[in-house]
Amino acid sequence: MSLPSPLSRLKLPIFDQKQLSVYVKRDDLIHPIISGNKWRKLSGSLRYAKAHGLKGLVSFGGAYSNHIHALAYACQQDNLASIGIIRGRPEYSNNFTLSMARSWGMSLQFVSHLEYKQRAQRDYLEQLQKTYPDHLIVPEGGSHQLALYGVAEVITELEQQIDYQHILLPVGSGGTIAGLIKQDNNQHNILGVAVLKQASYLNQEIENLLGRVKTSHCRWQLLTEYHGGGYAKFSETAVQQLVAYNKQSGITFEPIYSGKMLLATIELAEQNYFAAGDTIILLHTGGLQGIGGLLEQGRIAKNDWSVPNFN
Ligand SMILES: Cc1ncc(COP(=O)(O)O)c(C=O)c1O
Numbered sequence: 001m002s003l004p005s006p007l008s009r010l011k012l013p014i015f016d017q018k019q020l021s022v023y024v025k026r027d028d029l030i031h032p033i034i035s036g037n038k039w040r041k042l043s044g045s046l047r048y049a050k051a052h053g054l055k056g057l058v059s060f061g062g063a064y065s066n067h068i069h070a071l072a073y074a075c076q077q078d079n080l081a082s083i084g085i086i087r088g089r090p091e092y093s094n095n096f097t098l099s100m101a102r103s104w105g106m107s108l109q110f111v112s113h114l115e116y117k118q119r120a121q122r123d124y125l126e127q128l129q130k131t132y133p134d135h136l137i138v139p140e141g142g143s144h145q146l147a148l149y150g151v152a153e154v155i156t157e158l159e160q161q162i163d164y165q166h167i168l169l170p171v172g173s174g175g176t177i178a179g180l181i182k183q184d185n186n187q188h189n190i191l192g193v194a195v196l197k198q199a200s201y202l203n204q205e206i207e208n209l210l211g212r213v214k215t216s217h218c219r220w221q222l223l224t225e226y227h228g229g230g231y232a233k234f235s236e237t238a239v240q241q242l243v244a245y246n247k248q249s250g251i252t253f254e255p256i257y258s259g260k261m262l263l264a265t266i267e268l269a270e271q272n273y274f275a276a277g278d279t280i281i282l283l284h285t286g287g288l289q290g291i292g293g294l295l296e297q298g299r300i301a302k303n304d305w306s307v308p309n310f311n
Pocket residue numbers: 036037066067141142143170171172173174175176177257258285286287288
């Protein structure tokens with residue numbers, strides 16, 4: 001693991017025009033496979049499983065899940081078993097993401113969309129625990145209490161690196177932002193960019209993870225208008241913008257998570273949300289393996305994006 005992750009200055013004309021200093025916290029560089037928020041969120045679960053002598057981890061994800069991909073590799077490295085409960089059909093097991101997860105020893109169990117919906121229900125989880133005794137069940141996206149400690153280190157690292165006013169990050173299941181909020185303790189303005197539609201329910205999920213209710217003193221906010229059409233959806237215009245920004249900056253922002261955060265930041269800057277002179281941190285949460293899945297599905301052009309190589 002390459003920690004602390006560095007900061008890269010992101011110079012785009014709009015940021016210069018608005019006198020904003022924008023830096024990317026390069027968690028995408030932590031590790032080629034367990035990159036971004038994956039290492040931050042999984043480290044606590046791995047440590048817990050080993051400390052309690054458990055055999056392995058069980059978790060949930062879609063067919064191209066970054067979380068499943070990273071968890072499979074991390075478990076292999078730690079001599080733990082891994083079981084992925086995957087939404088969808090067994091044919092998916094040969095896709096870009098899951099073929100790698102299998103090569104790292106993960107057992108896949110495919111379930112219907114209906115069964116997958118039960119993934120957070122108590123009786124379903126009790127049954128699953130009986131099927132896999134001596135395993136730690138990790139929720140979808142790895143977002144549970146054990147994730148918060150690892151994520152908190154982002155804030156600790158930033159304290160040593162830079163003075164800043166705002167931090168932005170993409171939000172899917174809420175664990176990453178919860179870890180930041182907890183450690184930050186109202187020092188900075190934390191803006192989560194929800195990457196899925198109708199995401200305001202995540203406010204409650206984040207509060208549940210924090211174990212406290214949001215008050216007017218809290219300096220964090222979930223932005224729910226920048227999902228770009230819904231989870232893993234994006235327009236051709238958005239992709240073309242990202243391709244251009246990636247070329248200019250030398251940093252890869254993919255269209256499902258970090259790209260939505262970047263486009264939201266640009267829109268906020270255009271709307272003068274930030275004050276001249278502000279310093280803004282964009283947390284790059286990794287997920288670059290997702291590009292392989294998007295290329296495989298023909299959703300982005302080969303000439304514009306390179307396939308991440310994990311061999
Ligand atoms: C690359 C990437 N960024 C951001 C997120 C969102 O993080 P969280 O689910 O903790 O909100 C995810 C999903 O876990 C992800 O895979």
